[in-house]
Amino acid sequence: MSLLSCGGCKGCSANQKIKxxxxxxxxxxxxxPNVGKSVIFNALTGYYVEVSNYPGTTVxxxxxxxxxxxxxxxxxxxxxxxxxxEEIIAKNIVLNSDIIVNVVSALSLERDLFLTLQxxxxxxxxxxxxxxxDEAISNGIKINSEILEKHLGVKVITAIATKNQGICQIKDFxxxxxxxxxxxxxxxxxxxxxxxxxEKVKRIEIISELESxxxxxxxxxxxxxxxxxxxxxxxxxTKENDFTISGYLGNLLLNPxxxxxxxxxxxxxxxxxxxxxxxxxxxxxxxNKILLKYxxxxxxxxxxxxxxxGSINQILVGEFGLLTMTFQYILGLLLPLVFSFNLFxxxxxxxxxxxxxxxLTDRFLTKLGLNGRAIIPLILGFGCITxxxxxxxxxxxxxxxTIATAVLGLIIPCSAQLGLIIGLIAIAGGLKAWLIYLITIxxxxxxxxxxxxKILPGESTHxxxxxxxxxxxxxKNVINKTLxxxxxxxxxxxxxxxxxxLFISILQVSGSLIFIQKALAPxxxxxxxxxxxxxxxxxxxxxxxxxxxxxxxxxxxxxxxxAVLNHSQIIVSLVVITLFVPCIASVVIMFKERGWKEASLIxxxxxxxxxxxxxxxSNVLRIFM
Amino acid sequence: MNTTLNxxxxxxxxxxxxxxxxxxxxxSARFGIEVGQVIKCIAKLGTVVIQKNQQQIAIGKxxxxxxxxxxx
Ligand SMILES: Nc1nc2c(ncn2[C@@H]2O[C@H](COP(=O)(O)OP(=O)(O)O)[C@@H](O)[C@H]2O)c(=O)[nH]1
Ligand SMILES: [Mg+2]
Numbered sequence: 001m002s003l004l005s006c007g008g009c010k011g012c013s014a015n016q017k018i019k020x021x022x023x024x025x026x027x028x029x030x031x032x033p034n035v036g037k038s039v040i041f042n043a044l045t046g047y048y049v050e051v052s053n054y055p056g057t058t059v060x061x062x063x064x065x066x067x068x069x070x071x072x073x074x075x076x077x078x079x080x081x082x083x084x085x086e087e088i089i090a091k092n093i094v095l096n097s098d099i100i101v102n103v104v105s106a107l108s109l110e111r112d113l114f115l116t117l118q119x120x121x122x123x124x125x126x127x128x129x130x131x132x133x134d135e136a137i138s139n140g141i142k143i144n145s146e147i148l149e150k151h152l153g154v155k156v157i158t159a160i161a162t163k164n165q166g167i168c169q170i171k172d173f174x175x176x177x178x179x180x181x182x183x184x185x186x187x188x189x190x191x192x193x194x195x196x197x198x199e200k201v202k203r204i205e206i207i208s209e210l211e212s213x214x215x216x217x218x219x220x221x222x223x224x225x226x227x228x229x230x231x232x233x234x235x236x237x238t239k240e241n242d243f244t245i246s247g248y249l250g251n252l253l254l255n256p257x258x259x260x261x262x263x264x265x266x267x268x269x270x271x272x273x274x275x276x277x278x279x280x281x282x283x284x285x286x287x288n289k290i291l292l293k294y295x296x297x298x299x300x301x302x303x304x305x306x307x308x309x310g311s312i313n314q315i316l317v318g319e320f321g322l323l324t325m326t327f328q329y330i331l332g333l334l335l336p337l338v339f340s341f342n343l344f345x346x347x348x349x350x351x352x353x354x355x356x357x358x359x360l361t362d363r364f365l366t367k368l369g370l371n372g373r374a375i376i377p378l379i380l381g382f383g384c385i386t387x388x389x390x391x392x393x394x395x396x397x398x399x400x401x402t403i404a405t406a407v408l409g410l411i412i413p414c415s416a417q418l419g420l421i422i423g424l425i426a427i428a429g430g431l432k433a434w435l436i437y438l439i440t441i442x443x444x445x446x447x448x449x450x451x452x453x454k455i456l457p458g459e460s461t462h463x464x465x466x467x468x469x470x471x472x473x474x475x476k477n478v479i480n481k482t483l484x485x486x487x488x489x490x491x492x493x494x495x496x497x498x499x500x501x502l503f504i505s506i507l508q509v510s511g512s513l514i515f516i517q518k519a520l521a522p523x524x525x526x527x528x529x530x531x532x533x534x535x536x537x538x539x540x541x542x543x544x545x546x547x548x549x550x551x552x553x554x555x556x557x558x559x560x561x562x563a564v565l566n567h568s569q570i571i572v573s574l575v576v577i578t579l580f581v582p583c584i585a586s587v588v589i590m591f592k593e594r595g596w597k598e599a600s601l602i603x604x605x606x607x608x609x610x611x612x613x614x615x616x617x618s619n620v621l622r623i624f625m
Numbered sequence: 626m627n628t629t630l631n632x633x634x635x636x637x638x639x640x641x642x643x644x645x646x647x648x649x650x651x652x653s654a655r656f657g658i659e660v661g662q663v664i665k666c667i668a669k670l671g672t673v674v675i676q677k678n679q680q681q682i683a684i685g686k687x688x689x690x691x692x693x694x695x696x697x
Contacts, residue, residue: 078655078656107679107680108657110677110678110680111655111656111680114655115655214647217651218647218650218651221654221655222659224654225654225657228657250681251667254667255668256670358683359672359674362670362671362683362686363672363686366671366685366686372683372685462686463672463684464684464685464688465682465683466656466682467674467681467683469679
């Protein structure tokens with residue numbers, strides 16, 4: 001077997017067989033998660049890639065026009081079916097494809113061939129890319145791809161995508177696509193499909209039908225596995241397992257002690273990068289050195305020269321102006337935060353760390369009616385609640401999505417807020433303040449999760465995930481992922497920010513803002529023992545949480561203001577602002593994701609929990625501090 | 626002797642005897658895990674992590690209680 005990388009690809013278009021009336025062929029990259037689809041996609045397409053969210057989901061489906069057809073990357077799936085968003089999307093893409101490039105990992109061929117056989121059974125013209133062959137070799141696995149070809153009846157190309165090996169061969173096959181065949185349909189289907197030459201669409205229909213019938217599906221699945229076992233016996237040889245760093249690291253991370261230490265370290269690094277470096281230094285630079293210095297005077301001058309004063313002027317360039325504050329929030333604050341956060345997450349994701357973290361936290365999360373998978377939206381929540389709320393879609397049941405959304409809405413502070421919280425806690429007395437704050441928030445988290453778990457009907461799903469090997473993330477892959485996530489977040493969030501600012505500007509211009517501030521004052525003074533001005537902070541927090549936290553920072557004397565809050569008052573108001581309602585953007589997303597009933601309950605619940613906890617804490621602290 | 630997957634200790638190997646939950650059986654088939662195969666428990670965190678060849682799968686406690694195995 002030759003694994004040499006080739007120089008230039010041959011590229012001749014004489015042998016094109018499969019054609020669709022002058023249009024580009026649709027070619028889909030299909031495979032299990034983490035087998036290298038995206039790396040291969042990038043290698044085949046270069047930079048001109050259109051990444052789009054599949055309508056109504058967070059699932060990315062990059063496409064690119066190439067000389068050999070329109071190439072589409074699909075989300076990782078273990079089989080074609082309707083188990084989850086990913087499968088439904090992949091299925092739709094597959095159904096519209098002329099050719100399928102099925103990527104399998106040499107490291108987990110037994111698992112991956114299930115999808116391969118399913119695709120072959122459905123009659124698609126197919127080539128198989130046997131990727132990650134380097135990892136197989138270092139694990140002592142040898143695979144005879146020629147025999148595999150004979151069993152499957154399709155071309156098998158061995159590849160190491162990260163070293164660009166095998167890519168040219170794939171390209172050549174896609175260009176001279178007359179050699180791409182449909183494979184040998186399995187014997188076990190003969191009992192179900194009488195006519196061997198059934199056309200593609202019919203055949204897919206029949207198979208989908210069969211697989212929606214539980215008993216027939218069982219028969220097919222177990223026959224398919226038998227066939228795979230036979231193939232594997234014939235093509236695969238293993239030596240005694242060699243030691244690999246990836247294997248050692250992967251297992252170490254599953255050790256409770258090492259796992260917890262690593263998790264703490266990762267969170268600390270996240271906090272240093274996103275919380276301190278980006279939220280602090282970079283945001284500060286963008287806001288103070290660029291936006292406030294150059295952009296604000298510039299835009300305010302222009303608007304003032306056209307509309308010197310009045311409501312419109314206020315709405316455009318006033319305190320909450322669409323062209324001032326909103327612009328500042330989106331570009332100065334959110335863009336760097338979301339980008340850096342997504343970058344961090346992409347690295348964690350590509351390294352194979354996240355699924356291990358999910359396994360590690362599964363037990364605790366089960367007590368809250370969630371399972372380990374929920375760790376992903378929860379961590380994302382520390383970056384941005386809006387982004388995280390959308391990600392709750394990956395959870396297995398409605399009740400889990402409800403619980404996760406509630407926890408996000410009620411408890412998790414977003415990165416914009418986190419930076420300010422950290423600064424304020426430093427003022428309020430360091431370690432002691434940290435402990436009081438963390439214990440309070442953690443207690444509320446446990447109470448909310450446990451109570452919802454008790455009262456919500458139905459049952460939560462259990463963790464059942466595949467742990468990919470630990471790998472060194474690939475720079476290009478990570479950057480691509482980060483850019484596409486960031487772009488989609490901005491597209492989704494910007495209109496909401498504009499609406500939110502418009503709303504509060506109108507409140508201000510119409511004089512309602514002052515009125516609400518007065519109405520809230522008794523709550524803050526009597527219940528929380530805070531000065532009356534704190535009401536302003538909560539109003540601001542209604543719009544954006546970090547907005548509220550920024551207001552608090554002023555009252556605590558953080559940025560040169562006069563301190564009007566004492567230490568325990570700072571802690572109380574921090575707890576309240578953390579538990580208080582999520583920002584308008586996340587509330588809107590909450591309504592969209594969970595429906596108005598649930599979303600309003602969560603919204604009202606956050607008022608109640610914030611003020612009850614704050615009042616309780618304030619009384620306790622008055623006794624002890 | 627037959628036990629359930631959650632009873633295995635770290636490092637122990639066992640043969641899968643039965644999936645009591647049919648959904649789990651099908652999902653396992655997709656992962657490449659089926660009745661008769663030998664797996665090894667590589668971590669116990671309440672949640673069980675099993676390994677078969679190079680593949681590792683994390684299974685929540687609730688599910689692991691429904692998977693019958695026989696120590697080997
Ligand atoms: N060692 C090795 N790693 C690879 C190879 N192909 C992909 N990877 C890595 O496998 C991980 C998953 O790749 P990705 O393309 O994101 O997989 P996808 O989920 O199928 O799109 C990344 O960390 C890649 O760098 C390969 O041939 N050899
Ligand atoms: Mg991918």
